[in-house]
Amino acid sequence: MFIRVAEGRARVVREIRAAAPLLTELAVPTTARGPWLAAALHAAPAPAARVRHRAVVVEQHRQGRPAGAALLSSRRVLRRGRWTTDLRLLGDGGAPPPPGGAPRRLPVRDAEVAALLADGIADLLAATRGPWDLALTGLPLGDPVLRALAARLGVGAAFRTTRTRALVDQLDDVGAVTRSVDALDLERWLPDFLDHRPAGARAADLRALARVHAAAGVLEHAVVLAEDRPVAGLLTLLEGGVRRPWWGFGVPEPATGPAAPCVSLTASSR
Incomplete structure (x- = not known):
């Protein structure tokens, strides 16, 4: 299998479209599907020079359909007097999703792909210049990519579980x-x-x-x-x-x- 990174708004949109069969297969919620992600991407304010959109993709062969994907946005923020790269899942910090349940996903076909996707995210962090903060939020309990990524990041990683409440x-x-x-x-x-x-x-x-x-x-x-x-x-x-x-x-x-x-x-x- 191959791990690659696509960068830029147009390329991330293409990766969202390419991942549509995987998202359907996994029955992910509306807030983790292409229309929501693409609309959120285009509805956001015009990106400043410090904002980047990237997709970490695992595929079985080059130019194939994704077997796993992490859609990320990063922003340079001034924190404690230093410019820091703040990495989050695409859509985090934008329009609020429906309350209740986990709104986001790191879609993967199986445990092997989850491990490779965690490798890709860890490599992206290692290649980030200067200090960085990572926050992957709103995912379902037991997410295999988070588990594998935490093992790679070691003591610097911390989990937090929250009980959500849905509107009636x-x-x-x-x-x-x-x-x-x-x-x-x-x-x-x-x-x-x-x-x-x-x-x-x-x-x-x-x-x-x-x-x-x-x-x-x-x-x-x-x-x-x-x-x-x-x-x-x-x-x-x-x-x-x-x-x-x-x-x-x-x-x-x-x-x-x-x-x-x-x-x-x-x-x-x-």
Whole structure:
């Protein structure tokens, strides 16, 4: 097998498309699939000179389909008086995913590929000039790449596990609900949703993501109307038979329920 690194926004988009069969095979969540990642990449602010996008790819033969991939973004930040390279998974720090469950993935076909992908990430870190900080967050418990990467990084690596909580759809308690997955119909209500977007989220990011997933038929918008005006609403990502409420408005205290845990790996050249 081969390990290679693709760099630059256009090349990373190509790697996202090439990994589509693998992502489908592994049944990864919407937030780890091509439309979400590509939309997040293009919706982000114009990159400054210190921002780089890279894909570490494991493939069985050159020019073949990926058997494993790590999509990463790095940014040069001033930390403790020194310029430091901050490496994260693509999408981390952008538009917030639906709460509950692990939103990101390091997709691999098997344990052998996981070990090779960990080698590729470790080699990328070793080739990074100057100090670096690594934070791979929002991954499912027991991720094999994180486990292999931690073994390579040694005592500088630390795991953190968090129990997530998912939103609960309470709109039926508010009033008569109109639900639809029609992309054109969403445009009527999208400004209202964006006016109530999660704290700190950019409207441009969420608008792009909502439109892409509505066009694919995997975004449900639900509204409660009073005199033809929405008084409550909820956007929900549809993943097969699984519903993942994303964000909404008009419910004073959104209810939450327990969801699957997430694991993170942090490490530093220090």
